[in-house]
Amino acid sequence: MEKVTKIVVMAKQVPDTRNVGKDAMTAEGTVNRAALAAIFNPEDLNALEMALQMKDTLGNATVHVLTMGPQRAADIIREAMFRGADGGYLLSGKEFAGSDTLATSYALSCALRKINPDIIVAGRQAIDGDTAQVGPQVAEKLDLPQVTYAEELVAINDREITIKRRLERGSEVVVAPLPAVITVNASAKECRPRNAKRVMKFKYALATSELAAADDKRRAFIDERSCLHIVEFAAADVDPDPTQLGLSGSPTKVKKIENVVFQAKEAKTLTADDKDIEALMQELIASHTLG
Amino acid sequence: MNNVFVYIEIEDREIADVSLELLTKGRELANTLGVKLEAVVIGKDVEGLAPELAKYGADTVWVADNEIFAPFRTLPHTAVMVGLIQQEKPQIALFGATPVGRDFAPRVSSALHSGLTADCTELVIGEHKDAKTGKEYDSLLYQIRPAFGGNIIATIVNPECRPQMATVREGVMRKEALTTPAAGEVKNIDWKPMVKDTDLAVRIVERHIEERKINIKGASIIVAGGYGVGSKEGFQLVHELADVLGGEVGASRAAVDAGFTEHERQIGQTGITVRPKLYIACGISGQIQHTAGMDGSAMIVSINTDPAAPITKIADYAITGSVEEVIPKMIKYYKQNSK
Numbered sequence: 001m002e003k004v005t006k007i008v009v010m011a012k013q014v015p016d017t018r019n020v021g022k023d024a025m026t027a028e029g030t031v032n033r034a035a036l037a038a039i040f041n042p043e044d045l046n047a048l049e050m051a052l053q054m055k056d057t058l059g060n061a062t063v064h065v066l067t068m069g070p071q072r073a074a075d076i077i078r079e080a081m082f083r084g085a086d087g088g089y090l091l092s093g094k095e096f097a098g099s100d101t102l103a104t105s106y107a108l109s110c111a112l113r114k115i116n117p118d119i120i121v122a123g124r125q126a127i128d129g130d131t132a133q134v135g136p137q138v139a140e141k142l143d144l145p146q147v148t149y150a151e152e153l154v155a156i157n158d159r160e161i162t163i164k165r166r167l168e169r170g171s172e173v174v175v176a177p178l179p180a181v182i183t184v185n186a187s188a189k190e191c192r193p194r195n196a197k198r199v200m201k202f203k204y205a206l207a208t209s210e211l212a213a214a215d216d217k218r219r220a221f222i223d224e225r226s227c228l229h230i231v232e233f234a235a236a237d238v239d240p241d242p243t244q245l246g247l248s249g250s251p252t253k254v255k256k257i258e259n260v261v262f263q264a265k266e267a268k269t270l271t272a273d274d275k276d277i278e279a280l281m282q283e284l285i286a287s288h289t290l291g
Numbered sequence: 292m293n294n295v296f297v298y299i300e301i302e303d304r305e306i307a308d309v310s311l312e313l314l315t316k317g318r319e320l321a322n323t324l325g326v327k328l329e330a331v332v333i334g335k336d337v338e339g340l341a342p343e344l345a346k347y348g349a350d351t352v353w354v355a356d357n358e359i360f361a362p363f364r365t366l367p368h369t370a371v372m373v374g375l376i377q378q379e380k381p382q383i384a385l386f387g388a389t390p391v392g393r394d395f396a397p398r399v400s401s402a403l404h405s406g407l408t409a410d411c412t413e414l415v416i417g418e419h420k421d422a423k424t425g426k427e428y429d430s431l432l433y434q435i436r437p438a439f440g441g442n443i444i445a446t447i448v449n450p451e452c453r454p455q456m457a458t459v460r461e462g463v464m465r466k467e468a469l470t471t472p473a474a475g476e477v478k479n480i481d482w483k484p485m486v487k488d489t490d491l492a493v494r495i496v497e498r499h500i501e502e503r504k505i506n507i508k509g510a511s512i513i514v515a516g517g518y519g520v521g522s523k524e525g526f527q528l529v530h531e532l533a534d535v536l537g538g539e540v541g542a543s544r545a546a547v548d549a550g551f552t553e554h555e556r557q558i559g560q561t562g563i564t565v566r567p568k569l570y571i572a573c574g575i576s577g578q579i580q581h582t583a584g585m586d587g588s589a590m591i592v593s594i595n596t597d598p599a600a601p602i603t604k605i606a607d608y609a610i611t612g613s614v615e616e617v618i619p620k621m622i623k624y625y626k627q628n629s630k
Contacts, residue, residue, distance in 0.1 A: 017439060101397070102406060128439060130561055131409035133397035136365070140401035145493050146365055148394045162496070168302075168390045172362070173497035187554070251452035252406030255419060255433065258444045267603055272612025274620060280592070280608055281624040289569045289590055290512070290536060290625065 005061040010122035011044035013073040040076045043123025045191035047184040051121045052084045062086045074207040081202040082194040090207045095235040098247035105137030110238035120181045135183035146181045208232035294327040296381040301334045309387035309461035316464045318348030323416045335361035345475025346468045355480040366490035373402045374485030388458035405452040408434035462564035505555045511568040512538030518545035519574020528618045543581045559584035573614045577602025
C-alpha cells in the first residue's frame with residue numbers, strides 16, 4: 001500500500017486584537033479579554049488552506065490540526081474540519097499555563113513527536129503576540145528544516161516540497177526535503193469556506209474532555225464514529241520534561257505590564273471650518289514644515 | 292566573554308540600516324555594562340565591511356565568508372550563530388526584526404534554550420529582583436515591547452538564560468556614527484566544524500528582488516489613512532493630499548486589513564516605523580499598534596470625527612471633522628498660501 005502523507009497544521013485560537021472596541025478596556029484601563037471574540041488566528045487559516053492544497057495534490061494524505069489551549073480551543077479544530085481537515089489534536093493542561101514562545105514550542109514539539117507527521121504547516125505568526133517564533137522553534141526542536149513566509153505551494157511529492165516564499169523585497173522559490181516545517185504568510189491563498197455537508201457531519205465532533213461532560217446519548221453516538229472524536233493530549237500523554245513546560249520552562253519573564261495610557265500633550269483643537277484649516281496651512285508653511 | 296553581539300544583515304553587499312541602528316544601541320548598552328561590542332557578519336565577500344561597522348561602534352567584527360552563506364538560508368546562518376555564541380558566550384545578542392532576523396533568531400534561541408523577545412521598541416539595562424525566589428540581578432536587559440495588539444507595553448527580562456536575545460524593527464532605534472571609530476578588529480569564525488551537510492539541504496532555485504517602489508521611510512511628509520477613511524476610493528483623497536504636499540502615503544493596519552491600500556504602506560508595530568517632519572493622520576483612531584510606528588514624528592496633525600480619539604492625545608493639531616471635508620480644504624489653502 002502506498003504511504004499516507006500525514007500533514008499537521010499548528011493553529012491557535014486568539015483573542016481578536018484587531019477589533020478592540022471601547023468595551024475591550026475595563027474602567028481601570030486594563031484589557032478585558034472576555035470582551036474580545038476568540039477567533040481562528042488569521043494566518044493559521046492560510047496555513048490550513050496550503051495544507052489542504054498539499055493533500056489535494058498528493059491525494060493519499062491526511063490533514064490534522066494541532067492546537068494548544070483551553071478546552072474551548074476545540075472550536076477551531078471543528079472549524080478546520082468544516083473547511084476540510086480530517087481531524088485534530090487538542091493539547092491542554094494547566095502545566096502549560098504561562099508558557100513563553102520557547103515553552104510553547106517545546107510542548108508542541110512533544111505532541112508532534114507523538115503524532116509523527118511528514119509535514120508541519122503553521123501560520124507565520126499569531127495576532128495576539130506577533131512574534132513569529134513558534135514555527136521556527138518547533139522546527140529546531142524537531143531538528144527539521146524550515147521554510148518561512150510561504151506564499152504558494154509550487155510542487156510536492158512524498159520526498160520534497162517546493163515553495164514560493166515572500167522576501168522583504170521580492171520572492172524566492174526553495175526546495176526543502178521532507179519532513180519540514182512550513183510557515184505561511186497572510187499573502188498566501190485565502191482559506192476555502194466551510195462546506196455545508198462537512199458542517200452537518202462534524203458539528204458533533206468533541207474533544208475527550210468535552211465528551212466526558214456530554215450526555216450518554218451523545219457519547220454513544222461519538223463512540224461509534226471515531227472521526228468525530230478530537231484527540232486530546234494532557235501534558236503526561238506527550239512525555240515532556242516537566243521543567244521545560246509552562247512558567248518554569250520559559251526563559252523570558254514578564255517584569256512589568258503597563259496599560260497604554262496616552263500622555264496628553266498640548267494639542268491645539270481645530271474645527272473643520274475654512275478659517276481654522278487656512279490658519280493651520282499658513283502656520284505649517286511659515287514654520288517651513290511644509291514647502 | 293559577556294560582550295554584546297549584533298548580527299549584521301547584508302542586502303546586496305550593503306549593510307542593512309537596522310544593523311547599524313542596532314550597533315548604535317549596542318554601543319550604548321556595551322558602554323553601560325563596561326564590555327565590548329561585537330558585530331557578526333555571515334555572508335559572501337563581506338570582509339571589506341569592517342571599517343563601516345567600526346564607525347558605528349564595533350570593537351570586533353566576526354566574519355564567516357563563503358558562498359554557502361549567500362543568499363541567506365536559515366540553517367547555515369543558524370549553525371554559525373549558535374556555534375559562535377557557544378564559543379564566545381555573549382550576554383546579549385541583537386537581531387533586526389526583518390524577515391531574515393525573524394526567520395532565524397527564534398531558531399538560534401531555541402537551540403541555545405535562551406529566550407527571545409520579538410520587536411522590541413526599547414532596550415535598557417536595569418536591575419531586577421525575582422518575585423518568587425527573591426534573587427537579585429544587577430544589570431539585566433529590559434526588553435520593552437507592545438503586546439496584545441498594542442494595548443499593553445510589556446517589559447520582558449531573561450534572568451537566567453544567556454544570551455539575552457531581542458529583535459528590533461528597522462527605524463525604531465537611531466543610527467549614529469561615532470566621531471572616532473571603534474577598533475573594528477576582524478576575527479575569522481572557524482565555521483567549518485559548525486555547519487553540517489544537512490544544513491545545506493534546502494535549495495534556492497529561483498530568486499526575484501523587486502525595486503523598492505514605495506519610499507515611506509525616507510519621506511519627510513507622510514499623509515496616512517486609517518479605517519476611518521472608509522474605502523479604497525476615500526484613499527484617493529489621501530493620495531491627492533500627499534501628492535500636493537510632496538509627501539508619501541502611509542496607512543494603519545486596519546486600513547491595510549480592510550484592503551484600502553497596499554501592505555507596503557503599513558505604519559506601526561507590525562509595519563514600518565517613521566519619523567517624518569510632518570505626519571497627517573486621516574481617520575486614524577491612534578491605537579498604540581499604529582502610534583508605536585509614528586510617535587517620533589516632529590509634528591502630528593490628526594483629522595478625526597471623534598474629538599476623543601486616542602490620536603488627539605499625541606497630536607499637535609487635532610482637527611475635528613471628516614476626511615472628505617477637511618482634505619479638500621487643506622489642498623485648497625495650501626495651494627493658495629504656498630509659493
